[in-house]
Amino acid sequence: MPVSVLDLIGNTPLVELTRCHEGPGRILAKAEFLMPGGSVKDRAALAILRAARADGRLQPGMPVVEMTSGNMGAGLAVVCAALGHPFIATMSAGNSPARARMMEGLGARVVLVPQVDGVPGQVTGADVAAAAEEAQRLATIEGAFYVDQFNSTEGIAAHEITGAEILAQADGPVDAFVAAVGTGSTYVGIAKALKTANPATLCAPVEPEGSEPLAGKPVVKTRHMLQGTGYGLVPPHWDAALMDFGMTVTDAEVTDWHRRLAAQEGLYVGYSAAANVCAAAKLLASGRLARDATVVTVLCDTGLKY
DSSP, X not given: OOOOGGGGSSOOOEEEEOSSOOOSSEEEEEEGGGSTTSBTHHHHHHHHHHHHHHHTSSOTTOOEEEEOSSHHHHHHHHHHHHHTOOEEEEEETTSOHHHHHHHHHTTOEEEEEXXXXXXTTBOOHHHHHHHHHHHHHXXXXXXXXXXXXXXXXXXXXXXXXXXXXXXXXXXXXXXEEEEEOSSSHHHHHHHHHHHHHOTTOEXXXXXXXXXXXXXXXXXXXXXXXXXXXXXXXXXXXXXXXGOSOOEEEOHHHHHHHHHHHHHHHOOXXXXXXXXXXXXXXXXXXXXXXXXXXXXXXXXXXXXXXX
């Protein structure tokens, strides 16, 4: 039976990584990059716009505006195209040009905002704030619905469903979960579902070295290569009760795991996905878990956006 493009969002496979990680334990990774927008953000984009249409905040044909690192923008572009809404994305000029091209290819208008203190490929929290300010300005001018992903709760609920999918695919509770944090929706939603199923499941956010506010450390390095995560701030809907401890990765480690995933697993994914898998392997090697433990994580986006 034919389906809508919106039916392609969700129900992604759970992949076991057996070549880039030979043990101890096993790593299971949710292949979120397979969705039509190419990333985990498709789920939140669909959930937020459906909720806004249902409660009248988003009227038929009304424009949609959002600040994005590129992934949420691509997800919104897909959903807006399917639902008939013009879409305007504001994005730091330091983010990958490939992301802007994808959004434009999906019919979006992309506004690049000059960087405040970052450099190309390394976007800081101040850069993100500048892009968000421009999004709010445009939403007012255009009479548009402003998505405001950092302050929306629908994405968390959407990822509780992701967590339920993981539990079904893994045939029950897992020992640990790790994931990088941007808005926090993916981490909080999945962690909530996994801990509800088994409170003993250890959950750890992944942060770039030197930018670890979730671990309670001062931010000493604002520039890193994890676009869309590690903004050097605690997200508005962060739930510290879902954090058992933190995991840290370096740019060098991320680069190495990015190569390993592509060359050894055939998974050409983005750098945040590589950070997640790196953290999963480090956790399994740390001695915190049993040697036969299972750690689940997320392959956030495709490497074709970089």
